[in-house]
Amino acid sequence: MSVLLLNDDDVRGRLDARTAVRAVRDALTAAHDGTLQAPPRVRADLGDGHLVFTAGHLRAEELFGFRAYDTLVGAEQLVAVWGSDDGRLRAVVHGDELGARRTGAIGAVAVDAAARPGPIRLGLVGAGTHAWTQLWAICEVRQVTEATVAARRPERAEAFARRAAEELGVRVRAVHAVEDAVRDHDVVVVATNSSVPVLDADWIAAGTHVTTLGPKTVSRHEVPVALADRADVLLTDSLAQAAGYGEPHLFPADRMTALGAVLAGAAPGRTRADQITVFCSVGLAGTEVAVAAALWESAQRN
Structure with a gap:
């Protein structure tokens, strides 16, 4: 199983609004019923700014991952998704497009x-x-x-x-x-x-x-x-x-x-x-993981 690697252009081309809305709707409901474990964001102090992490575990889908972004220089963001059944890396998305579209979907x-x-x-x-x-x-x-x-x-x-x-x-x-x-x-x-x-x-x-x-x-x-x-x-x-x-x-x-x-x-x-x-809107942790996971699942079907 190869790792799905996506950038902003890939997200624009592959992620439709229906998929994004469905993914975050399911994640929001899962957060309520306890099948999405989504703690508040964690900040690592880098002196002139922070490296910020949000993480989520989608228990029903057997997937977990994180999103990382900074307040230091405005670097591109990173989202990574693993399978909790086998521990293998599923997808890596870098850039800002996925986070913005996930916020839009919420x-x-x-x-x-x-x-x-x-x-x-x-x-x-x-x-x-x-x-x-x-x-x-x-x-x-x-x-x-x-x-x-x-x-x-x-x-x-x-x-x-x-x-x-x-x-x-x-x-x-x-x-x-x-x-x-x-x-x-x-x-x-x-x-x-x-x-x-x-x-x-x-x-x-x-x-x-x-x-x-x-x-x-x-x-x-x-x-x-x-x-x-x-x-x-x-x-x-x-x-x-x-x-x-x-x-x-x-x-x-x-x-x-x-x-x-x-x-x-x-x-x-x-x-x-x-x-x-x-x-x-404050950004439920784990929703970026849910959208990236939906992109990975779509890639597997196609």
Whole structure:
């Protein structure tokens, strides 16, 4: 059995949204029922930065592995997967594409679980890689009837809109004001690096689902603290990870519910159409392993 070695181009060519969404949905449910062992990330201090590891053991699939990335120089990431039945290395994925698409897939699962049923009007704040992979994956779970995107640099929003039309067949309108990408939308995705809020909580209409991907601690947060006060449901992909930051999380831990518990029917999500739901994406450990494993399994079939 040869080891599957993939780079970013391979991931773009081989990983479709359906496969990614299915893999992370299964992993989230497995984390709830205990068949995914996924401890919080571990940081090795390298002086000027950290080498960070997340690991996961998919017991039912007899696979385990890790993801490694740095805060030192922004090096390419590494994901490795082994079989727990024989200990043999199955796959190695290097680059940033797998991690970003896995995050997009987690966000899509959250939208499917927490947003109001049916087609959606989608607003995107940020026009970078993570905003793109959110759109890529959300299109797998919902019909996007209308989409808007706002970015700090308007030319990036315009380029994002052109790419969406060309690659996904989705009409996205670039807007200058963040408020225009937030008000009167069914789903809002905030994907920035901002350490201060980029929107006003009052812009979020009743019934909206919000996903936040960027900074989310008490000293650095892209969404306002008041958003938690307005939210009826607060979700995260990993309660352990949310509690594992170096400083307290922006949202109260006792109000957050694990997305996997909602998927498993063990906890309520949205119960009324007018509720505001917020998903705080922190990166459940083991989900990169699950997506890499899905790529390996696909390669074995083909």
